[in-house]
Amino acid sequence: MPQVVVLPHEELCPEGAVFEAEAGVTVCDAALANGVEIEHACEKSCACTTCHVVVREGFDSMEEADELEEDLLDKAWGLEPESRLSCQSLIGDKDLVVEIPKYTLNQVSEKH
Numbered sequence: 001m002p003q004v005v006v007l008p009h010e011e012l013c014p015e016g017a018v019f020e021a022e023a024g025v026t027v028c029d030a031a032l033a034n035g036v037e038i039e040h041a042c043e044k045s046c047a048c049t050t051c052h053v054v055v056r057e058g059f060d061s062m063e064e065a066d067e068l069e070e071d072l073l074d075k076a077w078g079l080e081p082e083s084r085l086s087c088q089s090l091i092g093d094k095d096l097v098v099e100i101p102k103y104t105l106n107q108v109s110e111k112h
């Protein structure tokens with residue numbers, strides 16, 4: 001089974017996390033199942049950007065984002081070329097290293 005490394009995030013997993021996940025499961029579901037509470041404000045229906053992650057390793061092993069995901073990602077805080085919405089990205093057959101950005105748009109709008 002592919003291994004998923006979640007890099008440390010101040011609030012969600014200060015120590016980072018490492019777990020195994022089955023291919024075909026979304027990054028979001030796998031993280032939630034392993035105690036990393038990635039935000040998922042739209043309940044994983046590809047209608048928000050709170051589940052945004054940056055895939056630091058293994059990006060190419062996942063299926064490409066569809067148009068809807070890309071459009072939403074454009075609005076995400078801290079967008080990078082290897083950004084994905086974790087509720088839409090299925091784990092492939094390779095290990096992944098995932099970073100959860102410091103903020104989501106929800107948090108940014110709450111703070112400003």
Ligand code: FES
Nearest residue numbers: 040042044051087
């Ligand atoms: S939880 Fe809203 S797009 Fe993923």
